[in-house]
Amino acid sequence: MHEHDVLxxxxxxxxxxxxxxxxxxxxxxxxxxKLHPVRSHTGAAEGGINAALREGDDWxxxxxxxxxxxxxxxxxxxxxxxAQDSPEETIQLENWGMPFSREDDxxxxxxxxxxxxxxxxxxxxxxxxxxxxxxxxxxxxxRGIQVYDEWYVSNLAxxxxxxxxxxxxxxxxxxxIKTGAVEGFKARNGVILATGGTGQVYDHTTNAVANTGxxxxxxxxxxxxxxxxxxxxxxxTTLPSTGVLIxxxxxxxxxxxxxxxxxxxxxxxxxxxxxGELASRDVVSRAELTEVNEGRGVNxxxxxxxxxxxxxxxxxxxxxxxxHLARDFEGVDGLEEPMPVKxxxxxxxxxxxxxxxxxxxxxxxxxxxxxxxVSVHGSNRLGGNALPELIVFGAxxxxxxxxADLGEAEITKGKTPEIEQEDGLDTPVxxxxxxxxxxxxxxxxxxxxxxxxxxxxxxxxxxxxxxxELMEKDDGIQHAELREDLQKSMTANVNVFRNEEGLKQALExxxxxxxxxxxxxxxxxxxTFNTDLIHTIETxxxxxxxxxxxxxxxxxxxxxxxxxxxxHQERKDDEWLKHTMLSWNDGSPELWYKPVILEGEAKTYExxxxxx
Amino acid sequence: MSTQVPEExxxxxxxxxxxxxxxxxxxxxxxxxxRRRAERDAKRQQSVSGAPAEIEGDTxxxxxxxxxxxxxxxxxxxxxxxAIPREKGMTVLDAxxxxxxxYDTTLTFRHSCRQAVCGSDALxxxxxxxxxxxxxxxxxxxxxxxxxxxxxxxxxDLVVDMEHFYDQMHAVEPFFQPEEESDGxxxxxxxxxxxREKIKMSTRCIWCGACMSSCNVAAGxxxxxxxxxxxxxxxxxxDKREGENMKEHRLNVMDQxxxxxxxxxxxxxxxVCPKDIPxxxxxxxxxxxxxxxxxxxx
Ligand SMILES: Cc1cc2nc3c(=O)[nH]c(=O)nc-3n(C[C@H](O)[C@H](O)[C@H](O)COP(=O)(O)OP(=O)(O)OC[C@H]3O[C@@H](n4cnc5c(N)ncnc54)[C@H](O)[C@@H]3O)c2cc1C
Ligand code: SF4
Ligand code: FES
Numbered sequence: 001m002h003e004h005d006v007l008x009x010x011x012x013x014x015x016x017x018x019x020x021x022x023x024x025x026x027x028x029x030x031x032x033x034k035l036h037p038v039r040s041h042t043g044a045a046e047g048g049i050n051a052a053l054r055e056g057d058d059w060x061x062x063x064x065x066x067x068x069x070x071x072x073x074x075x076x077x078x079x080x081x082x083a084q085d086s087p088e089e090t091i092q093l094e095n096w097g098m099p100f101s102r103e104d105d106x107x108x109x110x111x112x113x114x115x116x117x118x119x120x121x122x123x124x125x126x127x128x129x130x131x132x133x134x135x136x137x138x139x140x141x142x143r144g145i146q147v148y149d150e151w152y153v154s155n156l157a158x159x160x161x162x163x164x165x166x167x168x169x170x171x172x173x174x175x176x177i178k179t180g181a182v183e184g185f186k187a188r189n190g191v192i193l194a195t196g197g198t199g200q201v202y203d204h205t206t207n208a209v210a211n212t213g214x215x216x217x218x219x220x221x222x223x224x225x226x227x228x229x230x231x232x233x234x235x236x237t238t239l240p241s242t243g244v245l246i247x248x249x250x251x252x253x254x255x256x257x258x259x260x261x262x263x264x265x266x267x268x269x270x271x272x273x274x275x276g277e278l279a280s281r282d283v284v285s286r287a288e289l290t291e292v293n294e295g296r297g298v299n300x301x302x303x304x305x306x307x308x309x310x311x312x313x314x315x316x317x318x319x320x321x322x323x324h325l326a327r328d329f330e331g332v333d334g335l336e337e338p339m340p341v342k343x344x345x346x347x348x349x350x351x352x353x354x355x356x357x358x359x360x361x362x363x364x365x366x367x368x369x370x371x372x373x374v375s376v377h378g379s380n381r382l383g384g385n386a387l388p389e390l391i392v393f394g395a396x397x398x399x400x401x402x403x404a405d406l407g408e409a410e411i412t413k414g415k416t417p418e419i420e421q422e423d424g425l426d427t428p429v430x431x432x433x434x435x436x437x438x439x440x441x442x443x444x445x446x447x448x449x450x451x452x453x454x455x456x457x458x459x460x461x462x463x464x465x466x467x468x469e470l471m472e473k474d475d476g477i478q479h480a481e482l483r484e485d486l487q488k489s490m491t492a493n494v495n496v497f498r499n500e501e502g503l504k505q506a507l508e509x510x511x512x513x514x515x516x517x518x519x520x521x522x523x524x525x526x527x528t529f530n531t532d533l534i535h536t537i538e539t540x541x542x543x544x545x546x547x548x549x550x551x552x553x554x555x556x557x558x559x560x561x562x563x564x565x566x567x568h569q570e571r572k573d574d575e576w577l578k579h580t581m582l583s584w585n586d587g588s589p590e591l592w593y594k595p596v597i598l599e600g601e602a603k604t605y606e607x608x609x610x611x612x
Numbered sequence: 613m614s615t616q617v618p619e620e621x622x623x624x625x626x627x628x629x630x631x632x633x634x635x636x637x638x639x640x641x642x643x644x645x646x647r648r649r650a651e652r653d654a655k656r657q658q659s660v661s662g663a664p665a666e667i668e669g670d671t672x673x674x675x676x677x678x679x680x681x682x683x684x685x686x687x688x689x690x691x692x693x694x695a696i697p698r699e700k701g702m703t704v705l706d707a708x709x710x711x712x713x714x715y716d717t718t719l720t721f722r723h724s725c726r727q728a729v730c731g732s733d734a735l736x737x738x739x740x741x742x743x744x745x746x747x748x749x750x751x752x753x754x755x756x757x758x759x760x761x762x763x764x765x766x767x768x769d770l771v772v773d774m775e776h777f778y779d780q781m782h783a784v785e786p787f788f789q790p791e792e793e794s795d796g797x798x799x800x801x802x803x804x805x806x807x808r809e810k811i812k813m814s815t816r817c818i819w820c821g822a823c824m825s826s827c828n829v830a831a832g833x834x835x836x837x838x839x840x841x842x843x844x845x846x847x848x849x850x851d852k853r854e855g856e857n858m859k860e861h862r863l864n865v866m867d868q869x870x871x872x873x874x875x876x877x878x879x880x881x882x883x884v885c886p887k888d889i890p891x892x893x894x895x896x897x898x899x900x901x902x903x904x905x906x907x908x909x910x
Pocket of ligand 3: 724725728729730731732733
């Protein structure tokens with residue numbers, strides 16, 4: 001059994017920042033990650049980090065923009081913390097040598113971004129995430145922090161208490177991808193989940209193949225509630241064959257969207273008569289899909305984004321990266337032809353419920369980054385707000401786990417007296433586990449296992465048995481097909497456009513995949529680098545998260561932020577200023593609601609119509 | 613051998629590499645799962661073969677290196693052939709995923725971002741180091757031949773051991789060591805635009821290992837730091853904010869036996885780098901700086 005004070009699961013932006021913070025606090029910390037840290041998806045971020053650094057800007061403006069951007073579904077204490085801590089955290093990165101773009105006076109450059117009242121997006125070319133990831137990894141190397149890379153964490157070691165609020169996390173079980181060994185990792189102080197996004201729930205996403213929501217699914221099954229999962233951000237300009245992102249910068253520079261008939265549809269059909277191509281992400285995504293649905297899409301699938309008129313000089317000067325992307329990933333020459341684009345899944349606003357200190361409902365278990373929902377993005381994330389989230393809340397979780405006193409959190413966790421239970425949601429099938437077996441639940445109840453070492457050992461045993469079973473079976477169904485069925489249904493039914501019928505269809509499909517998963521087997525008999533096995537375990541996580549997204553979406557009959565419902569085209573503040581919470585409850589998901597906190601440090605944010 | 617290919621699958625599936633005799637459906641397998649399993653088994657048998665592919669229609673042949681130290685039949689390295697339907701925009705990584713998901717789920721390779729930023733799928737494709745995700749099939753001549761990076765130990769199939777590469781990266785003190793401590797308080801270490809431009813290309817490295825694998829010198833001298841690590845050192849040595857003393861220290865690290873002087877300016881690293889980093893030029897520049905530094909003290 002490996003043992004450390006603090007275990008950080010995931011080596012992306014949030015994980016690295018958490019590890020450095022815990023180390024600075026004096027803890028013996030280790031990172032356990034299924035990819036080598038520099039391969040994490042944070043490296044793909046392009047745009048920048050929002051931080052109120054300059055005269056004329058201040059954290060309160062940043063907080064206000066963020067609350068408005070969230071469509072009033074963010075929690076004020078989290079948003080204000082983000083805005084307050086981001087400047088220092090951003091400069092900290094600069095001090096660690098992150099190669100930011102520079103102004104004439106040598107200070108870091110900032111640029112305007114959608115939904116921001118000040119040009120506060122701090123950037124390093126169009127590769128901000130790459131530089132951020134590498135800079136923090138360099139600091140990890142400098143400090144000699146131990147990294148277990150290519151170790152897949154497959155379960156949490158949590159005590160057996162009946163009530164999730166009484167449970168404690170003492171470590172994790174991980175699988176050494178290179179050798180196949182299943183081993184226990186004990187954390188004396190805490191485990192921090194920083195496992196990133198869930199894009200692979202969809203078949204068309206800007207996310208990496210590794211973004212399978214493992215941490216969120218593990219925490220959920222251990223008894224931590226998932227929050228606001230229905231809010232999924234779709235980006236309007238992704239390449240059709242891969243989902244690779246074509247930056248908003250193209251439209252910013254004057255790129256034009258056309259349909260198959262050559263019409264500039266944003267104006268032609270009145271989707272956004274003022275802003276046109278530069279309307280917000282959700283508006284443009286809906287417009288594109290409407291064109292396709294009405295038969296004006298190219299090949300019934302996408303539309304064109306044209307930048308040829310900008311001229312070669314301007315394109316190579318400002319959008320060179322885009323030429324490479326279109327060429328390498330779609331085989332299209334952006335100087336000669338328009339680029340095909342369509343909306344793609346981009347970001348999961350929801351996740352593991354945490355407070356401002358990164359703590360979850362389970363003692364000793366923390367979460368930070370895209371897998372978490374401290375609720376800074378609400379129903380719609382502003383561009384440039386995810387990267388500060390990683391460093392602000394990654395650092396806080398790291399410090400807290402290492403024992404620093406960050407003060408009492410204002411955000412509550414779990415069920416409080418104000419909760420509102422949703423029962424009577426009309427679902428076509430009983431959601432949740434099919435013939436839930438023991439290994440599904442991390443804790444069985446009955447408080448049989450509470451002692452730390454024993455908790456980790458028991459978890460390891462369970463995991464060894466589960467993996468043994470998957471490997472021994474040589475007949476059944478394989479993960480790739482199940483994943484494909486799941487992704488197709490999610491894309492067809494729980495996409496930009498949502499209606500009751502589709503959401504119900506998705507639940508039926510998810511159920512079918514869940515049933516079929518009972519019969520899943522791993523074809524590859526090898527213990528060495530068995531990606532077949534890893535993908536099989538990941539697929540289980542996708543099923544649980546797809547269900548969480550769909551259940552939340554079905555229940556929320558209003559239109560807020562990224563969540564659009566055909567029959568409910570308005571924001572319903574009277575009913576819906578609340579977070580959707582989902583608890584695993586021994587395999588039968590339970591839906592409940594938690595009020596949004598609109599009271600900030602100095603003021604209360606009043607919901608207003610969101611117009612730009 | 614009789615394979616079961618359910619009829620409705622025939623059109624959708626690519627032509628097999630080595631067509632078995634026309635197969636008929638003997639009986640429709642019972643359950644959903646059974647049917648799919650039968651389809652997959654049939655496909656797998658069709659697709660893997662040692663014989664050269666007979667390419668029909670818009671399909672190309674993918675030849676993939678296979679090896680597994682643990683599995684009988686794979687301990688002896690070999691190539692498997694897969695018939696892959698050509699699609700517009702298809703990359704080598706797409707083709708590998710297709711082969712894995714449709715034909716043989718044991719096919720093993722690293723990949724994640726599919727957009728040339730994670731550096732995990734550097735492979736030896738048609739005799740050259742490239743990122744699978746960044747290489748269009750339409751740019752390659754068939755058959756498309758995919759092998760693990762040369763000069764690295766093969767773990768399994770296309771996966772190589774990267775430890776040595778990481779060790780070399782770590783050996784050059786790959787972290788910023790500025791001259792003076794920042795006073796906290798939101799103060800940046802100001803940097804001129806020119807100095808940022810100077811180091812910009814060197815900061816683009818994604819640790820893919822292609823350069824190291826292409827380098828003859830690295831292949832012959834296991835201790836040679838190699839182009840990626842030297843480039844990492846360049847990034848800091850050229851950053852004016854680290855100050856003269858630190859620069860001297862960095863040049864000393866580069867000036868040792870297995871440092872910059874090993875480079876024989878063959879340009880192979882520069883040629884394969886997927887991020888277009890002028891590696892050879894950076895190494896040359898460090899050589900020049902090292903000479904200059906020594907001259908100062910003579
Ligand atoms: C194309 C793109 C562009 C973007 N641009 C911007 C931008 O300009 N500005 C902005 O603010 N945001 C941007 N975002 C969003 C932002 O980049 C992400 O939200 C953020 O990087 C996520 O970081 P993370 O640390 O939470 O996760 P990741 O970086 O994805 O890291 C997850 C880590 O967890 C590990 N892991 C996962 N599962 C397991 C497991 N089971 N066991 C062990 N380890 C595991 C992985 O190995 C990895 O190291 C962008 C996102 C995308 C996809
Ligand atoms: S220098 Fe280029 S080829 Fe070498 S590891 Fe970095 S990105 Fe890859
Ligand atoms: S998959 Fe990330 S570089 Fe190719």
